[in-house]
Amino acid sequence: GAVVSQHPSWVICKSGTSVKIECRSLDFQATTMFWYRQFPKQSLMLMATSNEGSKATYEQGVEKDKFLINHASLTLSTLTVTSAHPEDSSFYICSADQRGTLAGVPDTQYFGPGTRLTVL
Amino acid sequence: SQKIEQNSEALNIQEGKTATLTCNYTNYSPAYLQWYRQDPGRGPVFLLLIRENEKEKRKERLKVTFDTTLKQSLFHITASQPADSATYLCALEASNYQLIWGAGTKLIIKP
Numbered sequence: 001g002a003v004v005s006q007h008p009s010w011v012i013c014k015s016g017t018s019v020k021i022e023c024r025s026l027d028f029q030a031t032t033m034f035w036y037r038q039f040p041k042q043s044l045m046l047m048a049t050s051n052e053g054s055k056a057t058y059e060q061g062v063e064k065d066k067f068l069i070n071h072a073s074l075t076l077s078t079l080t081v082t083s084a085h086p087e088d089s090s091f092y093i094c095s096a097d098q099r100g101t102l103a104g105v106p107d108t109q110y111f112g113p114g115t116r117l118t119v120l
Numbered sequence: 121s122q123k124i125e126q127n128s129e130a131l132n133i134q135e136g137k138t139a140t141l142t143c144n145y146t147n148y149s150p151a152y153l154q155w156y157r158q159d160p161g162r163g164p165v166f167l168l169l170i171r172e173n174e175k176e177k178r179k180e181r182l183k184v185t186f187d188t189t190l191k192q193s194l195f196h197i198t199a200s201q202p203a204d205s206a207t208y209l210c211a212l213e214a215s216n217y218q219l220i221w222g223a224g225t226k227l228i229i230k231p
Contacts, residue, residue: 034218
């Protein structure tokens with residue numbers, strides 16, 4: 001259980017275009033989803049926290065108008081990179097939080113396989 | 121500021137030996153710590169979680185220790201296999217269920 005999918009797995013686009021990445025929790029409902037980006041040999045950098053039915057919370061330095069996040073349901077969150085530029089090329093990973101059912105039980109994040117974005 | 125350190129150099133281990141990876145943190149007192157495995161071009165996969173009141177946690181060939189005095193966690197893989205080769209990440213809980221991540225240590229198990 002606890003499978004998270006992402007689509008597409010890779011995408012190449014021209015500078016100035018927009019790209020949408022989907023993140024789905026396949027067998028559980030995720031109250032919270034997280035979007036990360038990762039550069040080669042670097043740690044995961046949290047971009048935003050997305051709660052179903054509400055606006056995403058963006059980390060400092062992340063442009064909310066450039067990285068649009070929609071969490072329309074408990075199983076789907078989308079990240080749209082608007083007006084993409086070469087510096088946006090990165091590995092984007094989503095995770096879904098499987099909220100513990102018992103008080104005091106820590107939550108575990110389950111990650112999607114990632115999306116490799118290359119902007120030419 | 122909160123900081124997590126993992127050895128940035130790759131760790132080369134002979135097959136069958138025990139691999140030990142280190143995660144150190146500063147300016148933080150996490151309630152729990154997690155270890156993940158990440159293969160190239162893939163998202164991280166959850167391995168183990170250890171709470172601040174637990175000294176040790178085991179899962180098959182994996183063992184994690186958590187020393188809140190030293191602010192350190194050790195991750196051990198016993199009887200290592202080439203298939204264990206991957207990058208291993210440690211993560212600490214921050215607020216709002218967010219995790220703070222280390223940069224990971226690349227483990228290479230040589231046959």
